[in-house]
Amino acid sequence: MSLPAPAPASAPLEAALADGILRLTLDDPARRNALSTTMMAALRAAVDTAGDDPQVKVVVIAARGPAFSAGHDLKELTARRADADGGRAFFTATFEACAGLMTAIVRSPKPVIAEVGGVATAAGCQLVAACDLAVASEAATFATPGVAIGLFCSTPMVALSRNLARKHAMEMLLTGDAISATEAWRMGLVNRVVAPAALAPETEALARKIAARSALTLKIGKEAFYAQAETTLDEAYALTARVMVENLLARDAEEGIAAFLGKRAPVWEGR
Structure with missing residues (x-):
């Protein structure tokens, strides 16, 4: 209802x-x-x-x-x-x-x-x-x-x-x-x-x-936080490892790491 x-x-x-x-x-x-x-x-x-x-x-x-x-x-x-x-x-x-x-x-x-x-x-x-x-x-x-x-x-x-x-x-x-x-x-x-x-x-x-952070990164992180909290320890690590891989493949992660290494401010695109 x-x-x-x-x-x-x-x-x-x-x-x-x-x-x-x-x-x-x-x-x-x-x-x-x-x-x-x-x-x-x-x-x-x-x-x-x-x-x-x-x-x-x-x-x-x-x-x-x-x-x-x-x-x-x-x-x-x-x-x-x-x-x-x-x-x-x-x-x-x-x-x-x-x-x-x-x-x-x-x-x-x-x-x-x-x-x-x-x-x-x-x-x-x-x-x-x-x-x-x-x-x-x-x-x-x-x-x-x-x-x-x-x-x-x-x-x-x-x-x-x-x-x-x-x-x-x-x-x-x-x-x-x-x-x-x-x-x-x-x-x-x-x-x-x-x-x-x-x-x-x-x-x-x-x-x-x-x-000021990447909107995509925040979305990924918030979703994973609540999902892993309701699982066992092994399930939580398996889930978050998959999330880390997908996150690492995102454009914003590539940009963020490059900006950090290049000592410049990142430009987020939300993808």
């Missing part, structure tokens, strides 16, 4: 492309940037489109207001309990859409960076974990608090358990307690923690550094 895509005018998402960096800003601060069906559809569409757009080198997911995202829209979910089936079909479609969004981020050929300035809870924390990288403000906090309201954060658990050590993930899931940005960095949920005023500039600098 799939949810219909919203009309562009209704999407609580702002998109801006500059110098190869696509900045997607969750823009529903009144609802703490909840991952409503509309928000998820808009974000999924933007991520999918970015993956096919050669002008986009890196995607940044940010948010307006004091919350990065409070997770699923509980009011939206609760309202559907009045449906004839008690909400089952809508709940199923909602979590299928959420899984589709998170896997689209992981499978996108473009690196995706979360810029977290405030609270990221439940599916909002899942969104951070699904991104390839994350930069957080010192003011940011993270939690999977579903256990406190009788709704275990089972789908956020998928992304969380793939970022954190198991016992760290289980503590967050079983207690529902919020952790600071510094603690999130210690656990491996975020890459960097900076002062609030430095959040956007730090994210921009990181995105620009990555955007």
Whole structure:
């Protein structure tokens, strides 16, 4: 079951492309940037489109207001309990859409960076974990608090358990307690923690550094990273050896090596 895509005018998402960096800003601060069906559809569409757009080198997911995202829209979910089936079909479609969004981020050929300035809870924390990288403000906090309201954060658990050590993930899931940005960095949920005023500039600098690399090389590397992570040691080495060979035969690898040996800047062609 799939949810219909919203009309562009209704999407609580702002998109801006500059110098190869696509900045997607969750823009529903009144609802703490909840991952409503509309928000998820808009974000999924933007991520999918970015993956096919050669002008986009890196995607940044940010948010307006004091919350990065409070997770699923509980009011939206609760309202559907009045449906004839008690909400089952809508709940199923909602979590299928959420899984589709998170896997689209992981499978996108473009690196995706979360810029977290405030609270990221439940599916909002899942969104951070699904991104390839994350930069957080010192003011940011993270939690999977579903256990406190009788709704275990089972789908956020998928992304969380793939970022954190198991016992760290289980503590967050079983207690529902919020952790600071510094603690999130210690656990491996975020890459960097900076002062609030430095959040956007730090994210921009990181995105620009990555955007300067070969788009083809980034695509090859990101795909291989996630593929090998789900295999055995022998399978991982076999897979990545094949990837290295194909990568080495690409024009950008030939150019990059020649540029390095010739002590000059490479000229990427994405092939």
